[in-house]
Amino acid sequence: MRHIYWNETMERMDRSSLRAIQDERLRDVVRRVYTNVPFYRDRMQQAGLTPADIRGVQDLHLLPYTVKQDLRDHYPFGLFAVPQSEIVRIHASSGTTGKPSVSGYTSGDVDRWSELMARSMYCAGVTRGDVVQIAYGYGLFTGGLGAHYGAERVGASVIPMSGGNTARQMMLMEDFGTTTLCCTPSYAMNIAESLREAGVTIDRLKLKVGVFGAETWSPRMRYLIEQALGIDALNVYGLSEVMGPGVSMECLCKQGMHIWEDHFIAEIIGENNETLPYGQEGDLTFTTLTKHGMPLLRYRTHDICHLTDEPCPCGRTHIRMGPIQGRTDDMLIIRGVNVFPSQIEHVLLGIKGIEPNYMIVVDREGALDTLEVQVELSAELLGDTVKEIEALRSKIQTKLGNDVLVHADVKFCQPGSLVRSDGKAKRVVDRRKM
Amino acid sequence: MCIKQLSVFIENKPGSLADITGLLGENDIDLFSLSIADTAQFGILRAIVADYEKARRLIAEAGYTVKLTDVLAVAVHDSPGELAGILRLLAESRNDVEYLYSSVRNAGESALIIFRVKEPELTARFLADKGVRLLTQEEISVL
Numbered sequence: 001m002r003h004i005y006w007n008e009t010m011e012r013m014d015r016s017s018l019r020a021i022q023d024e025r026l027r028d029v030v031r032r033v034y035t036n037v038p039f040y041r042d043r044m045q046q047a048g049l050t051p052a053d054i055r056g057v058q059d060l061h062l063l064p065y066t067v068k069q070d071l072r073d074h075y076p077f078g079l080f081a082v083p084q085s086e087i088v089r090i091h092a093s094s095g096t097t098g099k100p101s102v103s104g105y106t107s108g109d110v111d112r113w114s115e116l117m118a119r120s121m122y123c124a125g126v127t128r129g130d131v132v133q134i135a136y137g138y139g140l141f142t143g144g145l146g147a148h149y150g151a152e153r154v155g156a157s158v159i160p161m162s163g164g165n166t167a168r169q170m171m172l173m174e175d176f177g178t179t180t181l182c183c184t185p186s187y188a189m190n191i192a193e194s195l196r197e198a199g200v201t202i203d204r205l206k207l208k209v210g211v212f213g214a215e216t217w218s219p220r221m222r223y224l225i226e227q228a229l230g231i232d233a234l235n236v237y238g239l240s241e242v243m244g245p246g247v248s249m250e251c252l253c254k255q256g257m258h259i260w261e262d263h264f265i266a267e268i269i270g271e272n273n274e275t276l277p278y279g280q281e282g283d284l285t286f287t288t289l290t291k292h293g294m295p296l297l298r299y300r301t302h303d304i305c306h307l308t309d310e311p312c313p314c315g316r317t318h319i320r321m322g323p324i325q326g327r328t329d330d331m332l333i334i335r336g337v338n339v340f341p342s343q344i345e346h347v348l349l350g351i352k353g354i355e356p357n358y359m360i361v362v363d364r365e366g367a368l369d370t371l372e373v374q375v376e377l378s379a380e381l382l383g384d385t386v387k388e389i390e391a392l393r394s395k396i397q398t399k400l401g402n403d404v405l406v407h408a409d410v411k412f413c414q415p416g417s418l419v420r421s422d423g424k425a426k427r428v429v430d431r432r433k434m
Numbered sequence: 435m436c437i438k439q440l441s442v443f444i445e446n447k448p449g450s451l452a453d454i455t456g457l458l459g460e461n462d463i464d465l466f467s468l469s470i471a472d473t474a475q476f477g478i479l480r481a482i483v484a485d486y487e488k489a490r491r492l493i494a495e496a497g498y499t500v501k502l503t504d505v506l507a508v509a510v511h512d513s514p515g516e517l518a519g520i521l522r523l524l525a526e527s528r529n530d531v532e533y534l535y536s537s538v539r540n541a542g543e544s545a546l547i548i549f550r551v552k553e554p555e556l557t558a559r560f561l562a563d564k565g566v567r568l569l570t571q572e573e574i575s576v577l
Contacts (some may be wrong), residue, residue: 386471
């Protein structure tokens, strides 16, 4: 297996030099947030810290954690470390209620993001001459634009398809000779099935690799996608709060995702808020070293995984994270979109006459996730024609779609028919088998 | 002029309909007329009964979403062409009919036509002008 490196100096740097860069950049980011972000200055002062106390990575544990609620409390731009006039891009992801989590990027941030995504493309062997079809959504979601900039940076020919319209995806994949597919693993599976149904055999395609992310998937699913599409299927990881796709990326060795440590420090935090050693599973936590728009200290992703610093056969020295094993909160990932049950509740409670009893059922039909929201229908809301009930259903579906950013099927139930449990109601049923 | 109709939301699952009609039967509530609108997901049962308040309470207590809807009722002679005559008049009135159903109490005698329109008062007046008599709640109760 031949490995190529976008930035060989950085990617294969010896660990002690890498550590020296992290030390220096950590001191720098701490100074920047202390000076420019009142939230961090207050937190550090409460902890009795000044920037001088953070000499390097060994002092990281002294710093406060950042959680999603902090982003919400400072919505929309309160955690930006530069004036808004320096921000050239704004992305957002699901918040736990009506308001999203916002992330701002300076032009330098966009440049560094492109660099890291370019490294990630090289991890997959994608380079000039490749045709990259990006079927991640373009928009507030970082998937589309993140992959796009990285693929352009390496000089590939980029097809900015965005998600959906599978028939068109298949047509261009064949006609344009797509070599690289970027999308969620479940959408890759969907495309594979649609190709099979349409009788398109893989010898008619030029696909060689997939850069798949925004969802967890099983080794079995990886195997199925690889067989069906005749490709190497690789994991990419990222989140908008920290940057977007390209925070870490699997190389062709497929032994976990390399975290670009010259830009991020990763930690695994245990249930008692303690830092866990490599190998143990816990809450993946990131400190951004080079982001200027919205730097974050020790941001708790709530993604559960482990880290390893065992040398990788690809020659990159950056540590790897294992596949995401789950969440420490109740966030669901539906067709690549992060969904919090509390967002759905927020929408439902905003509709007069909806009983405060509901059930969220997540399932998988073929390769695609389905989201059904069961709602008890009150007499107040009951129209006595099919048309009226369907209109109400579509109104709720539209509202959910707008707020939660993923289509939900609303199903009306009789009052009292949904399961009530003692104490905390169980409102989510996830029937997906990964 | 309007009469009360029970409108019940039922999920498409076996036994719902038997459940509701059984409940009415056990409580000596006679069904004069009944129709069901159904979709893949749910159905709406519409029924005319004498003691609609009691029926509404019983059905609600059994856990169904139920409400009372104002509808119009006409008695016509049970012979060919009678329904068409009424429908022609309704079309002339230019008042949209949301739904309509009918039932026969005794074959050959009179048939009951139940319908819901957007503006029942307007339609009632229009039909009265054309010599069609609408049934009152009292008349329904003693059918």
